[in-house]
Amino acid sequence: MSTLQDAEKLLSSMSRAEKAQVLQWVVRDLGDAFPGIDSIPGVNGGEPCIVRTRIPVWVLAQARRLGTSEADLLLCYPTLRAEDLTNAWAYYRTHKDEIEQQIRENEEA
Numbered sequence: 001m002s003t004l005q006d007a008e009k010l011l012s013s014m015s016r017a018e019k020a021q022v023l024q025w026v027v028r029d030l031g032d033a034f035p036g037i038d039s040i041p042g043v044n045g046g047e048p049c050i051v052r053t054r055i056p057v058w059v060l061a062q063a064r065r066l067g068t069s070e071a072d073l074l075l076c077y078p079t080l081r082a083e084d085l086t087n088a089w090a091y092y093r094t095h096k097d098e099i100e101q102q103i104r105e106n107e108e109a
Helices: 003-012 016-030 057-065 070-076 082-094 096-108
Strands: none
Touching: 057 070, 057 082, 057 096, 070 082, 082 096
């Protein structure tokens, strides 16, 4: 059995209060990490991207700014899920200056 399967089995036997405690521990452990967003040196210049893809957050933020709907983004990028967009928007709100700088740099290129 894998670690995730072990965790799932344990969670199913826990009370709501115990699950809430585990969730608090996980959030504390993650710190300011954004689930679903990775910045990997050597991949897309280290820009923050949606996990499982090489789609930079700045691309999605710029498309949204230009009026592309979430539905259209999901159609244009079939590997994206709705939760990926939610993660991208949360990342953008917290790292707006960084993402805006990446947009400017890519417009100049």
